[in-house]
Amino acid sequence: MEELITYLCNLHFTKLEAQIYVTLLEGGELTGYQIAKKIHISRSSVYSVLDSMHERGILMLLPGEPLVYKAEKPDTLIPKLKRQFSENADVAQLKLKNIAKDSSQEQFFNLKGLENVIAKARELLLQAEKEVYMNTDFSLHLFEKEFKILKKRGVRVIVFSFANLNCSGLDIEFYSHYRGECIEGHPTRMMLVTDMNVTLVADAYEDRPEFLGTVTQNSLMVSIIAEHIHNDIYLLRLKEKKNFVFDETITIDTMLEKR
Numbered sequence: 001m002e003e004l005i006t007y008l009c010n011l012h013f014t015k016l017e018a019q020i021y022v023t024l025l026e027g028g029e030l031t032g033y034q035i036a037k038k039i040h041i042s043r044s045s046v047y048s049v050l051d052s053m054h055e056r057g058i059l060m061l062l063p064g065e066p067l068v069y070k071a072e073k074p075d076t077l078i079p080k081l082k083r084q085f086s087e088n089a090d091v092a093q094l095k096l097k098n099i100a101k102d103s104s105q106e107q108f109f110n111l112k113g114l115e116n117v118i119a120k121a122r123e124l125l126l127q128a129e130k131e132v133y134m135n136t137d138f139s140l141h142l143f144e145k146e147f148k149i150l151k152k153r154g155v156r157v158i159v160f161s162f163a164n165l166n167c168s169g170l171d172i173e174f175y176s177h178y179r180g181e182c183i184e185g186h187p188t189r190m191m192l193v194t195d196m197n198v199t200l201v202a203d204a205y206e207d208r209p210e211f212l213g214t215v216t217q218n219s220l221m222v223s224i225i226a227e228h229i230h231n232d233i234y235l236l237r238l239k240e241k242k243n244f245v246f247d248e249t250i251t252i253d254t255m256l257e258k259r
Helices: 002-010 015-027 033-041 043-055 073-103 113-129 141-153 220-238
Strands: 059-062 069-071 108-112 131-136 156-161 174-175 189-194 197-205 208-216
Touching: 002 197, 015 043, 015 069, 015 073, 033 043, 033 141, 033 174, 043 059, 073 208, 073 220, 108 113, 113 189, 113 197, 113 208, 141 156, 156 189, 156 220, 197 220
Parallel strands: 131 156, 156 174
Antiparallel strands: 059 069, 108 208, 131 189, 189 197, 197 208
């Protein structure tokens, strides 16, 4: 009996509700007075609980005087409770997801380590629904599985790199402005934007070989990284045009240019 009461309590019955339900299953059709007597509580305590259980469909109320109660059959009640729980869980999940999205929108989440950067990049890629922009010298075949999934979904993937990366067999738009110091197999940077909604930026260099990065939905940061990747591609296309020379007549003599 106690074990059964515990199982019902796990289904969001109160202990008294569980006792009443089991008592009615055992006793059949009972009045409130009879139920109170069997479980040794006052009638005033039992009637408000009976009303609540009736409203929730756990008990049936038979017509007549005095009022007589009957337990809903377990084969009917338990599937109904399962269905209600599942429906409520689905709604709660959606609402909680929206809350989590709103609360994280302007936050910055830090990453440490190459494997964590790769794992987060894969996660963000799989969340993409429309477009992906990437500037990286990582081996693109690290993300081959994700690129294939995105292709099936019709997601556009645009990749720029200063390294001469191998993109054979990858159905992506690839732009390369090869610099000798950027070599595939020695990754130093990852800039990723998905759906103009979230960005991942991470890097490592000689004085700090461990990868550090950040992920955010901050709209300004997302725009800055997306614009950066686009401008790299625009500049590459300009250089490919005839008679275009990228020299001191274009540069503005800054620390950035002298890196």
